Amino acid sequence: MEQAEAALVEHYPRLVRLAYLVLPPALGRNRRVLTAHALVQRALPRGRASAPAVPDQRRQAGRGTDPGYAYVRCQVLRAALDAGLPLKRRAWPKRAQLPPLLPQVWGLRLFPRSGGADELALDQRLAALSGPARAAYVLRGLERLTDDETRRILDAVGVDTDADSDEADGIAAALAEVGAEGPPGGRGPAALLESPEFDPCSLQARPTDLMRRRQHLKAAAVAAVAALVCGALLGMPGDGWGPDGAAAPPYAKNPAAEAALDPGRLTRAAPAAWKQSARTDFSVWPARGELTDDKALLRRALAVWARPGETVQVSATPGTASGAPPGPPQLLFAGPVDGARVVLLYDGLRVVRYAEPQDGTGGAALDFARVDGAEAGDSGAVVVGRADGNVRYLTAPWVRTAVVRDLLEPDAAATPLRRSADGVTDPFGSPALARECRSWNALQLRDHTGASRLATDLGELTPARLTAGRPDAPRDAAPQDWAKTACSLAAARSHGVRAVNSWQYARQAMPDGSGGAVWVCTRAETWRGGGGRVLAQFLAPGAAAGAVAAKAEGGSACGVREPRVLAGVLWKSPAGSWYLLAAGSKDVASVAVSGGERASGNTLAVRTRQGARPTVTGTLPDGTKLPALR
Incomplete structure (x- = not known):
């Protein structure tokens, strides 16, 4: 016991590095760090009696001749290999297969410092190996053992004893899987395995998902308060709290919030409102599209806007609030676009695009774009769909013609852009999705006054x-x-x-x-x-x-x-x-x-x-x- 404890304290960083390298990379860097420390800290014998040490054949001063280090190393290897075994339905899990109770770090992600290209290649190489093969690779590279010494240690930790597990490919198979070549790159095995990339004792700390953590804490606090209130109500005799007096009834509805979610209260501009209005912006766009009377679709769009679920993909341009509408918004468009049902809404400050698949409501998307203070030149078009590197626009009611111009070929003829009766353009290539700048498409719109304006897609709702x-x-x-x-x-x-x-x-x-x-x-x-x-x-x-x-x-x-x-x-x-x-x-x-x-x-x-x-x-x-x- 004393020998093992002394060896663990003296060689703790190396033992943790060994466990970190042998653990399955699929666990993730943060969990591998914590699991490696837990396995090493549990490697001491449980009793005070002397334990049989695995002989170490190395003839190097220090840990090489220390039976305490040899014993602790075998314990760590055995636990690290067990941690990579799959759980079985009819068998109790081994202790190493369960997440460690200690140590634990809340609110932080811990991981070693990033290395270079050689370390990355080595990490990918280790990830492709089985557990016994990783152990053999690390023993040969980090511990500098021969193949015979590696075989004796793998046999001691029971690599061949669990023939039913997927990890037990045999000692010979593990050595054959590793092969005779060294790690990728030009550096030696020991230099790479001793890199800070694989040092779980020299760590960087980053926070976890702060927004989601705050949401969970708020949800837990609300649930706790609700449980207390319900418990108090169940314990009250008679009619609960007694007379309400001037208080509103419990769980009273908010009329403004309910009105914002009622598709029957959506505002709609008259088809010719833009012709008489002093303003020329999104507020005078009429409601267009085949589905403007689909109450169920509009209700879903408003409900998702108010409280998007976890499966909804939400995006917002920088500086754009993504909260619920303050009141009934204005309907701009509702119709099918490229295999999806699309709804465009406007609340005076933002244009919001809701899209869902035509064959269901899963995989819905919600996009926000700030448009307060828009003028005629800023409100000529809104994106209704993107697919296969192309973009479609819904154009303003005052747009008479639409063409596509390649800005890199200014003297080339413009490409006419066909529009539907609702003002939806045909798809054309978007420069926002292109990887190389071989061309740059711009949308050229001519309005009822004859003014011509250029706009280009930069990956947002409004060009x-x-x-x-x-x-x-x-x-x-x-x-x-x-x-x-x-x-x-x-x-x-x-x-x-x-x-x-x-x-x-x-x-x-x-x-x-x-x-x-x-x-x-x-x-x-x-x-x-x-x-x-x-x-x-x-x-x-x-x-x-x-x-x-x-x-x-x-x-x-x-x-x-x-x-x-x-x-x-x-x-x-x-x-x-x-x-x-x-x-x-x-x-x-x-x-x-x-x-x-x-x-x-x-x-x-x-x-x-x-x-x-x-x-x-x-x-x-x-x-x-x-x-x-x-």
Whole structure:
């Protein structure tokens, strides 16, 4: 007992590492860590009597000649192999097959530090092995034992004794499964197995699912209060609490909440309301679709909106609340789309899309998008369906024609987009779902006034409006305005973007006389007002696309509040010389670079070296310093 205890204390980190490596990877890293510690802490003999030690044939100083370590190692191996056995219906589970009572950590997930590619390859290799094969691999690699010594230890822990288990493939089969090769990668077995990736004693801590934990705690508190109230009512004589007085009856219904869930109280705009209304937004969209009178479908959509179940896939753009409607919302659409029943609702602040399969209600989806303050240019279309990389839109009632334009081919003819009588477009390729930027489709809508607007899908319910020109006076963009910068729109995907403006803020003559370059600032504005994303792009002469020179998030540069920008880039001329090029908007009086170089005007070009990181600063006419965009 004393020998085993001393060995466990001295070699505890190594024993825990051994148990962690032998345990089934299917348990997950957090549970493997806790189980490994539990198995090692239970490895001591139960009585004070001396236990037969398994002889260790290694002739290495320290643990190699310690019978206490050999005994504890066998106990740990036996328990780790038992933990990987499947439970049987007609047999009591072994202790190692049950989750450990101690140690336990509540509210945290513990796991070792992540390693590199070699460690990942080794982890995948171990996951593909059986339990005895993992044990053989670890004994040979971590403990540096020979095959004969490995066979004796596996025989001692009973690998061949449980012939009915799936893990008992035999010692010979385990060694054959491991093979003679070392771990993946160029490093040796011991170096990889001793990596921090497999060290359960040096851990990182992260919280569990905080939102779900809070929901469970709230549900438990509500259940406890309800149980106390019911118990008190059952124990009361006669009529329970007695006269109600001025109190509302128990479990009284909330009229406003009930009205919000009543499909008969959904508001519907008149078909021609948009023609007389001073507003041109979603509030004047009429209710369209084949299923606008399907009370059961509308009731399900409203109920899921109010209290979505665990199987409902809920998504919301950043800054969009996903709570229940404050009152009866407005119905925009209800009908079949690509094998699903789709309902679009609007509550004055949000557009909500509910979708369920046509053959049932399982796998429903609920999507929220913020649209408060929308104007005619922002409310021209809403996504009704996505499938196979394509997108369908429901267009506004004032839209007369719809076409698809490839922004990377601005001179190509537009593709006409057929629409149903309800305003639902045919599907077309969505750039939000594409992995490569070989094309970038934009939706071009022409309304009853003849105005034409471009919008593109960025993975949200409402497409982002595309504009061009100075930020304080933008105009609706033409395809040519985005011909060389369209691929930069990928940086604005799924961020709640309302509009993206492209502004050609400077032109610069190249220092080697090879032509003129163009500087473009692209700013994505969100529906929540803040969190705009800014990219400064440099278009060299003859370049097919712009190169990102600088980017920022959340600032006011290149926007309505601060319509100015400054950026710099390192450029290699065709002759092989390196230059620092910088350009600011027209209100920049001079540009300076760290080291003393300065140029009057809003552009600068100086020789530099590859990899240089100079600081660029601009000066406004009133002397105010303007830092470069970062």
